[in-house]
Amino acid sequence: MNALLVVLLLGPLVMAAVAAVIGRNRSRLAGRLGAGAAALGFLGAAVLAVAAALGHPASVSVGSTPAVTADRLAVVLLLLVYGVSAIVQTYAIRYLAEDDRAGWFGAGAGLLTTASAVLMTSDTLVVLALGWTVAGVALCLLLATYWRLPSARDGVRRTAVSFLIGDVALWSAVALIAATQHTVELRALAGAALGGPIIALAAGLVVVAALSRSAQIPFHRWLPATLAAPTPVSALLHAGVVNAGGVLLIKLS
Numbered sequence: 001m002n003a004l005l006v007v008l009l010l011g012p013l014v015m016a017a018v019a020a021v022i023g024r025n026r027s028r029l030a031g032r033l034g035a036g037a038a039a040l041g042f043l044g045a046a047v048l049a050v051a052a053a054l055g056h057p058a059s060v061s062v063g064s065t066p067a068v069t070a071d072r073l074a075v076v077l078l079l080l081v082y083g084v085s086a087i088v089q090t091y092a093i094r095y096l097a098e099d100d101r102a103g104w105f106g107a108g109a110g111l112l113t114t115a116s117a118v119l120m121t122s123d124t125l126v127v128l129a130l131g132w133t134v135a136g137v138a139l140c141l142l143l144a145t146y147w148r149l150p151s152a153r154d155g156v157r158r159t160a161v162s163f164l165i166g167d168v169a170l171w172s173a174v175a176l177i178a179a180t181q182h183t184v185e186l187r188a189l190a191g192a193a194l195g196g197p198i199i200a201l202a203a204g205l206v207v208v209a210a211l212s213r214s215a216q217i218p219f220h221r222w223l224p225a226t227l228a229a230p231t232p233v234s235a236l237l238h239a240g241v242v243n244a245g246g247v248l249l250i251k252l253s
Contacts, residue, residue: 001051001058005070008044009117011037016110023103031093034106038086045078068121077120084239085113092232101145112138125174125184136163139241142233143226152228159222166212173205206252210245
C-alpha cells in the first residue's frame with residue numbers, strides 16, 4: 001500500500017513532464033495520458049480508502065519522520081482530487097483539440113493534481129505548506145495558458161499577489177508553531193496542549209492563507225480577473241482550488 005501511495009502522488013507529475021515534452025506535437029495523446037493517470041489515481045485512492053477503513057492506512061516517511069499518510073480523511077480528499085482531475089482532463093481532450101496550448105494545460109493540470117494530493121495526505125506542516133505553495137504556482141501557470149491576452153496577464157498578476165500574501169502567512173504560521181512546539185508533525189500537534197498568543201497569531205495567519213486561496217474578502221478581486229483562462233482551467237479552479245482554504249482549515253483543525 002505504501003508503494004501505491006507513492007505511485008499515486010508521482011503519477012500525475014510524470015504525466016505533466018510528458019505533456020510538457022510532447023504536448024505541442026501530440027496534444028491528444030498527452031491529454032489522454034494525463035486523464036488516464038488521474039483516472040487510475042482515482043481507482044488507487046479507492047483501494048487506499050478500503051485499506052484505511054480496515055485500519056491499515058498507507059504511509060511514506062522521510063527518514064524517521066512521516067511525510068504523507070492516506071488516513072480516512074486523506075483518502076476521501078484524494079478521491080475528490082483525482083475524480084475532478086480525471087473529469088476535467090477528459091473534457092479538455094476535446095475542448096483543447098488542435099490548440100497549441102494543450103500541452104501547457106496538461107503539464108499544469110498534472111502538477112496541480114500532484115500538489116493537491118500531497119496537500120491532502122500531508123503528515124507534517126512543512127509538507128502541507130509545500131503542497132499548498134506548489135498548487136498555487138500550478139494554478140498561476142494554468143491561468144497563463146493564453147498569456148498573449150492582456151486580460152490573462154492581469155488575472156495571473158492579481159492571483160499571484162493574493163497567493164503570495166497567503167503563502168507568506170502560512171509559512172510564517174509554520175515557523176511560529178515549529179519554534180514554540182518544537183515539532184511539525186500534525187499527529188504530535190493534535191495531542192499537544194496548544195495555547196497562548198503565539199499560537200493564536202499562527203491560527204490567524206492560517207485563516208489569512210485560507211481566505212486568500214478561496215477568494216474571500218479582502219482577497220476576492222483575483223477570481224473575477226481569471227475569466228480569460230480556458231474552460232478546463234476554470235473547472236479546475238472552481239471545482240478544486242478555491243476549496244483548498246476549507247481543506248487547510250480541516251487539516252489544521
